[in-house]
Amino acid sequence: MVEPLGPDADHRLWFPATQRNREPIAAVLKRWLPTRGYVLEIACGSGEHAVAFQREFPGIHWLASDPDPDHCASAEAWRSHVGFSHTMPAPIQLDVRSRPWSLPNPFEAGLDAVLAINLIHIAPWACCEALVAEAADRLNPGGPLVLYGPFRQGGAHTSESNAGFDLSLRSRCASWGVRDLESVQHLAGVCGFTATRVETMPANNLMVAFTR
Template identity: 55%
Template sequence: MNERVDAYQDRLHFAATERNRDAIAAVLSKALPSDGRVLELASGSGEHAVAFQKLFPKLIWHTSDIDPMHLRSINAWIHFEQLEQTMPPPLKIDVKARPWQLPDGLTDQLCGVICINMIHISPWNCCESLVQEAAQLLGNSAPLILYGPYKRNGLHTSESNARFDDYLRTQDPSWGVRELEDVERLGVTVGLLLNEVIEMPANNLSLIFTPRQS
């Protein structure tokens, strides 16, 4: 019991997760099929993942991250929520290292790829790799779902997003709020069409891409 309690101490708490979890879940309930396997890139603390696993019990939620602290937190949340029999351990994935090393069962049954709040806090080549690899993995109708802040037509959608963009670039010049149109063009180059743009709370957007039908 003490070992289990000690493991719980690795859980991280991200304030944004509680704020946006329900809104993202509403998008996922319409965009994802009822069963299959979902791959989440850059799962962070793991709080989103365990919440979505409980909300969508017929799906199997595969988490991933590159940060060892995040990987420990994901594992701790899975144990804390007693989801060990349902959720696999997190995968260590660097989105830039293609092809991603995925278990066969996940690749064969993949029904969606999701990434929440990553592409603005990583270099642009991470977004490129994410979209390119997702396009290789997804089946005929499985979606790629991206969530976060975006510019539209070259403009920020709010003053708060503009300030956030400035802050990000002071942390790392390669970071920053991305142009929605740039991400859309990137998708087109690898056969993904932006089917839906959904306005979300706090000036964020959910982007739903699906493979272009040949």
């Protein structure tokens, strides 16, 4: 669900889910991310997460990206609205499947983390493949690829609501759907990631981190 903030809000969009999940996500990121470095957020949506996390992690340079120009405009409007125009990198338009990714310096030289929130179930599997492979190439040693969203585990949904959500996604697009955690772990292993951390989150979601 996406809602505009109104005519006085420039291009800012409001994602209600962001208001609910940003604090739990930030609490886990505080344990998983370095205190300093360069972080790329894939599919940033409205940009609300990006400005919230930039505030939470002042030592990190937080680069938001999204393939949708309206989302990029929203992320830029949020960056300006909170007064981060001179301290936070401008968001970039980026399709995760367009490899190699074109990143501004100094992000081009190496990333200390890559984050994707609610992406891989609302995108074709090819997006997950590209995300994991490119992150493996871009991340500095020890830097995590962090995913957030619903997952199947052991071949089954973890809740009835997730099962219903999966059916809804697949009815909208046959290539979408809640992914098997084990399939994503296998893909990560093929791409060179050697360790996995999994955290149970509210509303039947997981946070998963892959590192090398």
